[in-house]
Amino acid sequence: MSTPQIPTPLVKIENLTVRFRGAQTVHAVNGVSLTLEPGKVLGILGESGSGKSVTLKTLLRLLPESRTDIGGKVSVDGRDVLALNPQDLADYRGAVTSMIFQDPALALDPVYTVGEQIAEAIVRHEKTSMKAAMARALELLELVRIPSPARRLKAYPHEMSGGMRQRAMIALALAARPKLLLADEPTTALDATVQIQILLLLRQLQRDLDMGMLFVTHDIGVAVEVSDRLAVMYAGQIVETGTVRELIRDPQHPYTKGLLAANLHGAKKGERLEAIPGAPPALTEPPDACSFAPRCKFVQDRCRAALPPAVQLGEGRVVRCILAEQALVAAA
Amino acid sequence: MTLETHPDRGGAGTPLLQAKTLTKHFPLGGGAVVRAVDGVDFAVMKGETLGVVGESGCGKSTTARVVMQLLPQDKGEMLFDGEIVGGQALTLKEYRRQAQMVFQDSYASLNPRLTIEDSIAFGPTVHGVSKAAAILKARDLLQRVGLDPARFAARYPHELSGGQRQRVNIARALALGPRLVILDEAVSALDKSVEAQVLNLLADLREEFGLTYIFISHDLNVVRFISDRVMVMYLGEVVEIGPVEELYGDPRHPYTKALLSAMPSMDPDNRTMEAPLAGDPPNPINPPEGCRFHPRCPHAQTVCAKVKPILATMGDGVRQAACHMQVPGSGHSHAPALEAAA
Ligand SMILES: Nc1ncnc2c1ncn2[C@@H]1O[C@H](COP(=O)(O)OP(=O)(O)OP(=O)(O)O)[C@@H](O)[C@H]1O
Numbered sequence: 001m002s003t004p005q006i007p008t009p010l011v012k013i014e015n016l017t018v019r020f021r022g023a024q025t026v027h028a029v030n031g032v033s034l035t036l037e038p039g040k041v042l043g044i045l046g047e048s049g050s051g052k053s054v055t056l057k058t059l060l061r062l063l064p065e066s067r068t069d070i071g072g073k074v075s076v077d078g079r080d081v082l083a084l085n086p087q088d089l090a091d092y093r094g095a096v097t098s099m100i101f102q103d104p105a106l107a108l109d110p111v112y113t114v115g116e117q118i119a120e121a122i123v124r125h126e127k128t129s130m131k132a133a134m135a136r137a138l139e140l141l142e143l144v145r146i147p148s149p150a151r152r153l154k155a156y157p158h159e160m161s162g163g164m165r166q167r168a169m170i171a172l173a174l175a176a177r178p179k180l181l182l183a184d185e186p187t188t189a190l191d192a193t194v195q196i197q198i199l200l201l202l203r204q205l206q207r208d209l210d211m212g213m214l215f216v217t218h219d220i221g222v223a224v225e226v227s228d229r230l231a232v233m234y235a236g237q238i239v240e241t242g243t244v245r246e247l248i249r250d251p252q253h254p255y256t257k258g259l260l261a262a263n264l265h266g267a268k269k270g271e272r273l274e275a276i277p278g279a280p281p282a283l284t285e286p287p288d289a290c291s292f293a294p295r296c297k298f299v300q301d302r303c304r305a306a307l308p309p310a311v312q313l314g315e316g317r318v319v320r321c322i323l324a325e326q327a328l329v330a331a332a
Numbered sequence: 333m334t335l336e337t338h339p340d341r342g343g344a345g346t347p348l349l350q351a352k353t354l355t356k357h358f359p360l361g362g363g364a365v366v367r368a369v370d371g372v373d374f375a376v377m378k379g380e381t382l383g384v385v386g387e388s389g390c391g392k393s394t395t396a397r398v399v400m401q402l403l404p405q406d407k408g409e410m411l412f413d414g415e416i417v418g419g420q421a422l423t424l425k426e427y428r429r430q431a432q433m434v435f436q437d438s439y440a441s442l443n444p445r446l447t448i449e450d451s452i453a454f455g456p457t458v459h460g461v462s463k464a465a466a467i468l469k470a471r472d473l474l475q476r477v478g479l480d481p482a483r484f485a486a487r488y489p490h491e492l493s494g495g496q497r498q499r500v501n502i503a504r505a506l507a508l509g510p511r512l513v514i515l516d517e518a519v520s521a522l523d524k525s526v527e528a529q530v531l532n533l534l535a536d537l538r539e540e541f542g543l544t545y546i547f548i549s550h551d552l553n554v555v556r557f558i559s560d561r562v563m564v565m566y567l568g569e570v571v572e573i574g575p576v577e578e579l580y581g582d583p584r585h586p587y588t589k590a591l592l593s594a595m596p597s598m599d600p601d602n603r604t605m606e607a608p609l610a611g612d613p614p615n616p617i618n619p620p621e622g623c624r625f626h627p628r629c630p631h632a633q634t635v636c637a638k639v640k641p642i643l644a645t646m647g648d649g650v651r652q653a654a655c656h657m658q659v660p661g662s663g664h665s666h667a668p669a670l671e672a673a674a
Pocket residue numbers: 358366367368369386387388389390391392393394395550615616
């Protein structure tokens with residue numbers, strides 16, 4: 001054991017494309033590649049419709065298969081996710097990868113108690129009695145710091161407050177000890193004082209349980225609180241990745257720069273906001289140029305002629321913009 | 333006919349709007365009552381923007397709907413430029429021309445069967461403006477909110493993006509030439525990049541038309557950017573009011589302090605280590621006795637559970653907070669000494 005091992009990534013997505021067929025074809029994800037190391041948190045930041053949720057759902061194969069075309073490779077913990085057969089998929093969901101949502105109603109069934117649902121999820125994956133599963137469900141409610149957990153075990157979701165339901169959903173997601181937690185805007189609907197509680201809880205659970213986490217949000221501040229690294233999405237592509245520090249202190253892509261300016265953090269009255277003009281594109285065609293070009297103040301002819309290159313600026317630091325390439329050439 | 337503009341009656345020193353002990357309760361049946369707005373006092377000066385913040389259910393929208401008189405209050409009254417709203421000198425119909433509201437859901441507030449120019453022209457025609465004049469005005473307003481009338485006037489709401497629809501809603505609110513515009517989460521559904529455009533627009537329109545805003549939002553960064561003064565609500569009551577930078581820089585009410593420190597930090601080297609409050613905000617059905625914040629307040633003492641703190645004016649006269657720690661002789665050990673107040 002003398003040669004240092006390069007850790008195998010927990011998640012490796014290569015050139016993922018997702019297209020929905022229908023009256024209007026939607027090119028939701030257009031060549032996404034990303035990796036996540038075990039036990040790390042990658043924040044995926046983007047505006048509504050940029051393809052964040054679709055990317056996460058692909059990792060659990062939750063998209064409607066009959067009218068969805070998926071291309072590329074998705075591997076999680078060594079499994080080829082897109083190739084899993086129904087039995088392997090059932091074993092994989094929950095036990096390797098599980099997911100929490102903005103709306104807990106998507107995860108919690110209104111007709112069963114919280115305890116029943118968590119215990120059922122445990123029994124589905126582990127050979128254990130219902131009684132032992134209930135005992136572990138209680139531990140899980142303690143882990144997510146639900147007050148009076150023994151009583152809450154017997155409560156129905158509608159009997160809980162918003163923040164408590166969010167905690168119950170997290171407990172359910174952790175039931176089968178996943179290695180990867182997918183979080184899709186889990187705090188977006190919460191009040192400020194509850195949001196920070198849930199963010200701190202997720203940060204701690206992720207660390208204590210050594211889980212990898214992909215955390216999707218449109219809120220930069222939220223992403224900074226939980227993430228090690230960030231990926232910024234625009235029109236179904238990742239336009240910039242790096243550590244949280246790199247992205248916040250030294251954003252390179254014009255869209256990332258615009259988003260940071262528009263976040264208004266510390267903006268004072270009377271200042272003019274540097275707004276990005278226009279709106280994101282409709283995704284009816286696959287991109288054949290920089291998708292941000294119609295809104296970019298640095299746009300050049302080349303940006304409209306071909307897809308900009310994914311420029312590698314350093315280990316895990318990638319910017320999809322010709323300016324980054326030109327800067328690199330100039331520096332060389 | 334066009335709508336004449338509204339003269340300033342009371343002068344610059346008279347608030348544009350004064351709300352006095354506004355109260356709105358919703359009976360739920362079985363004797364339970366939601367005390368959505370419970371004795372709220374505030375004033376909005378001419379040309380200023382009053383930001384309103386607080387957690388879900390604290391009564392922001394109900395306050396807005398009562399101020400708009402979309403809901404009648406149970407108690408209290410409002411003065412608009414010194415006149416009682418709904419009184420002899422200022423009828424409700426006349427008031428409604430001068431106060432307009434923009435909501436969060438840009439889609440639900442527009443009639444899907446009307447083109448956007450017809451939507452904007454609708455209000456003025458109801459108030460007796462000819463259709464032709466109202467359409468001219470609508471096109472002018474579209475131009476001013478940044479939508480080229482040649483491209484957009486004949487479109488229907490579903491043919492617009494969320495940001496464009498919200499611009500239409502703003503144009504529609506301005507069609508009657510209001511003096512007061514209430515914006516209830518008006519930019520909250522927009523993406524960040526589009527939100528910044530609409531905020532710039534709101535700042536421009538405020539200058540251009542001499543508007544006064546009440547700006548309700550859960551986003552504390554946005555409120556800081558747009559407001560002159562900020563009002564913080566908790567469980568149907570006002571807990572603090574003050575100039576924006578003073579309130580953000582030195583919050584006087586423990587709830588304001590907690591709300592501000594719950595904001596994500598934005599600094600990767602200085603992430604939040606501890607949540608300022610535990611649990612969820614309680615609901616306004618059975619609010620706690622005394623100070624409504626006392627079950628969650630880190631500074632609560634015996635007096636807090638018994639006596640409701642008044643909204644006390646502090647030092648320089650521009651700040652108010654409803655906390656026993658700010659009131660000399662309140663019985664709270666952190667209250668200023670009585671002599672110091674004299
Ligand atoms: N028509 C109604 N009947 C019964 N209760 C109501 C009604 N309208 C509002 N409420 C209640 O009154 C309280 C205050 O509601 P309000 O809509 O003013 O809150 P808010 O501060 O605007 O919240 P949010 O941030 O979620 O918009 C809430 O508890 C709400 O459920």
